[in-house]
């Protein structure tokens with residue numbers, strides 16, 4: 507976990523990728539897309555903790571249709587900048603059986619996390635699983651899943667802000683930054 511001083515230094519050296527205004531406009535756009543596609547399906551919205559919390563909260567407040575909400579927690583980066591094995595920390599409490607599920611997360615990077623989540627929810631009997639992400643990383647990788655809804659693209663750098671942490675810090679930023687290459 508970065509100390510307060512380390513976190514301030516990370517931000518000072520970070521490079522702005524998307525301003526808070528750009529992020530907000532992109533969330534508006536995605537909310538309209540989701541409303542058009544899922545507005546009549548009474549979906550269960552599942553926030554992927556921890557990184558999905560900011561996007562899920564801001565997105566939900568823009569969805570003008572009935573929906574249920576719950577969360578799950580799966581993690582494979584911890585506070586590191588490279589992914590490892592996926593660890594499930596919490597399953598959704600609400601049953602997904604026969605539900606249209608909208609999974610909300612901060613970033614589709616290599617796609618390992620969301621592929622495993624989608625697979626598990628379908629095995630648990632979800633009728634359909636849609637993936638919404640705040641950011642889709644342009645890393646040229648052949649990702650095992652694609653996002654049905656993606657607010658923004660981000661470059662192939664380690665990014666932080668808007669739910670995403672840099673060494674544990676700065677999930678709370680309304681804008682998105684890239685770590686300075688060391």
Ligand SMILES: O=P(O)(O)OC[C@H]1O[C@H](OP(=O)(O)OP(=O)(O)O)[C@H](O)[C@@H]1O
Pocket residue numbers: 554555556557558580581582583584589611612613614615616617618619620671
């Ligand atoms: O597409 P992938 O390469 O699998 O990476 C994306 C996942 O990595 C991050 O989670 P992380 O493991 O850092 O957990 P956290 O949200 O609890 O920090 C992020 O929130 C996504 O869930």
Ligand code: HPA
Pocket residue numbers: 583613615663664665666670671672
């Ligand atoms: O670029 C990233 N930033 C923060 N968290 C992440 N989890 C996967 N990729 C990233």
